[in-house]
Amino acid sequence: MKSVAEICSDLIRFDTTNPGSRERPAAEYVATLLADAGIEPEVFESAPGRTTVVARVEGAAKDALLIHGHLDVVPADPAEWRMHPFSGEIADGCVYGRGAVDMKGSCAMTLATVLGMAARGERPRRDLVLAFLADEEATGDYGSRYAVTERRELFDGVTEAISESGGFSVQHGDVRVYPVAVGERGTAWMKVTAHGVAGHGSRPAIDNPVATLAAALARVAAHSWPVRLTPPVAALIESLAEITGSPIDLDRLDAEAARLGALGGLFEGQIHNSANPTMLSAGYKVNVVPSTAEAHVDGRYLPGFQEEFLETIDALLGPKITREFVNLEDAPAAPYPSAFFDELASVLVAEDPSARPVPYVMSGGTDAKSFARIGIEGYGFAPLMLRPDLDYFGMFHGKDERVPVEGLEFGTRVLTRLLTG
Secondary structure, three states: OOOHHHHHHHHHHOOOEOOOOOOHHHHHHHHHHHHHOOOOEEEEEEEOOEEEEEEEEOOOEEEEEEEEEEOOEOOOOHHHOOOOOOOOOEEOOEEEOOOOOOOHHHHHHHHHHHHHHHHHOOOOOEEEEEEEEOOOOOOOOOOHHHHHHHOHHHHOOEEEEEEOOOOEOEEEOOEEEEEEEEEEOEEEEEEEEEEOOOEEOOOOOOOOHHHHHHHHHHHHHHOOOOOOOOHHHHHHHHHHHHHHOOOOOHHHHHHHHHHHOOOHHHOOOOOOOEEEEEEEEEOOOOOEEOOEEEEEEEEEEOOOOHHHHHHHHHHHHOOOEEEEEEEEEOOOEOOOOOHHHHHHHHHHHHHOOOEEEEEEEEOOOOOHHHHHOOOOEEEEOOOEOOOOOOOHHHHOOOOOOEEEHHHHHHHHHHHHHHHHO
16 A cells, blocks of 8 residues: 555646646546545546546444545746655655645545555544545635535535644644634635726826726735634634743734744734735736726635625725625634534644644635535644644745655544544
8 A cells, every 4th residue: 555655746746737627637546546445436527627536435423524635736836946846756754746735745644544444444433525626726616616516415414524724733842733723714806997098108197097006906905904803713822822821912913923933823814804916907008098907806804704804995995996706705614612623632632742732713715615605614634743844834835845754644643543533
């Protein structure tokens, strides 16, 4: 049987860059591993090449647990990398390549866990649904959204799910803090458009939409969003104060996040709504004032704060700017405190006595948003013990992305405890 590092390396070698239509070869690899272990995979496409694999493993109890991961990755420029981003090379105790952290390493841990259980003849404590999805790095239209609408029956009986962006370690002295995600900020990707009057570039402009849009985007970028403390983040901050032995001033949370370094990174992006202009397009000739100018804004809002976020955005853009959603997703939240959160925490501590699990809210988003639409409560839990020199957040979509082999092996042991008890 292949090791978890070998599976991770194999998956990285498939160039599944999104945008593109490239998940099919990686999906076929996953399906073959499952089939060879006696686990029957369901392979389907939402469009040519946009391929997803789902499989169900029968357990002792029928309330099913979903483990989902995505096979696509963001682009990588080989010229910027120490090693080719699709080499899957193993060096310095790490597997290198695009997707090592986000999230082929996690997919490899899931596969190694269930393949190991099958080889030993072990049955999970509850039904287990595995999903290896396309298109998470875009909107999920070709992956999780398609799966929950067109293949809803594959997820019958699922009550909870686990996936990426939680369960990783952050070193603090002699302890390792493991944030377990119980929610995500909502997504509001918007195209904003300024309308004006076209004219010759040499003449005084009557109503220049480029200038109007530039001023509006400057207001959005400069806006200082107020602190909004949701209950899970308040619980996280309380836990961090206990772990560090130092009180955290709730009236100065931005400064406290900076003071706490890596630990502060667990809440610095989760105490505000945010909006960042990311794309800009206007005009077709230097001596022509265009009639329109367009931009895209990446907006994120905290659970329960969509209305406040949109009201603020409209006020910042002003009356001359229209907006439309490119992607709008609710901010999902899973129960916390909960028995399932305690279960996730307990298997971490069982494998790492220095573990301090804490609740966490992701600043970005995952396929959990799609599964929340059909009533599945999603937790961020892809257990990974990291060396102190590895920056988890810095490796997401960054160059020289890599994951430690020992960390993958740790995650596989934790998942095995979770699934078998």
